[in-house]
Amino acid sequence: MLTPNPLTWADFDKVDIRTGTIVDAEDFPQARKPAYKLTIDFGELGTKRSSAQLTKLYRADELIGRQVVAVVNFPPKQIATFMSECLVLGAVSDDGTVTLLHTERPTKNGLRIA
Numbered sequence: 549m550l551t552p553n554p555l556t557w558a559d560f561d562k563v564d565i566r567t568g569t570i571v572d573a574e575d576f577p578q579a580r581k582p583a584y585k586l587t588i589d590f591g592e593l594g595t596k597r598s599s600a601q602l603t604k605l606y607r608a609d610e611l612i613g614r615q616v617v618a619v620v621n622f623p624p625k626q627i628a629t630f631m632s633e634c635l636v637l638g639a640v641s642d643d644g645t646v647t648l649l650h651t652e653r654p655t656k657n658g659l660r661i662a
Contacts, residue, residue, distance in 0.1 A: 562621075563619055563621070564619065564620050564621035564660065565617060565618070565619050565620070565637070565660065565661035566590050566593065566617070566618060566620050566657075566658055566659060566660055566661065567590075567615055567616070567617060567651060567655045567656070567657055567658065567659045567661070568588040568589055568590040568591075568596070568615065568616055568617075568618055568620075568634075568657050568658065569588065569589045569613065569614070569615050569616075569657050570586050570587070570588050570589075570611045570612055570613065570614050570615075570616060571587050571588065571589050571595065571612065571613075572585075572586070572587035572612065573585070573586050573587075573608040573609070573611040573612055574608055575608060576599055576627075576628070576630065578628035578629045578630070579599060579601075579627060579628050579630075580628070581601050581644075582601065582603040582604075583599050583600055583601045583602070583603065583627075584599070584600055584602055584603065584606075584608050584611065585597065585598075585599060585630055586598045586599075586600050586611065586636065588616065588618060588634065588636070589657050590618075590620060590634075590657055590658045591656060591657035591658030591659075592658050593620060593658050596618075596620060596633040596634040597630070597631065597632060597633050597634075598618065598632050598633065598634045598635065598636050599627040599630055599632040600636045600638075600646070601644070601646055602636075602638070602646050602648065604644075604645045604646070605645060605646070605647060606648070614648070614650070615650050615651065615654055615655070615657075616636050616637070616648055616649070616650055617636075617637045617649045617650060617651070617661055618634045618635055618636045618637060619634060619635040619637065620633075620634045622634065622635055636648065637649045
């Protein structure tokens with residue numbers, strides 16, 4: 549079975565996916581769906597903030613120090629009172645539970661995923 553909406557290599561090359569480490573995580577009660585406000589260190593790219601719906605599997609305090617994978621070249625998106633600057637990637641189950649993606653081993657923050 550073919551995947552719907554296949555991408556070209558040129559399409560994939562436009563997506564900038566990087567490794568980063570969560571340096572701050574706090575509750576985001578203003579979000580429509582339960583979420584956290586994350587601050588993520590992407591090394592030479594600096595820090596970016598993200599709203600992430602991770603509350604079913606993760607507590608805010610246990611996210612700090614965790615390395616994640618995120619798309620860093622989407623335009624900023626206003627979510628309630630917060631400007632989200634990147635998209636943290638995870639596997640989403642049918643009930644909306646998000647399991648974070650991460651590298652097999654710790655890596656330097658800001659490395660490109662290819």
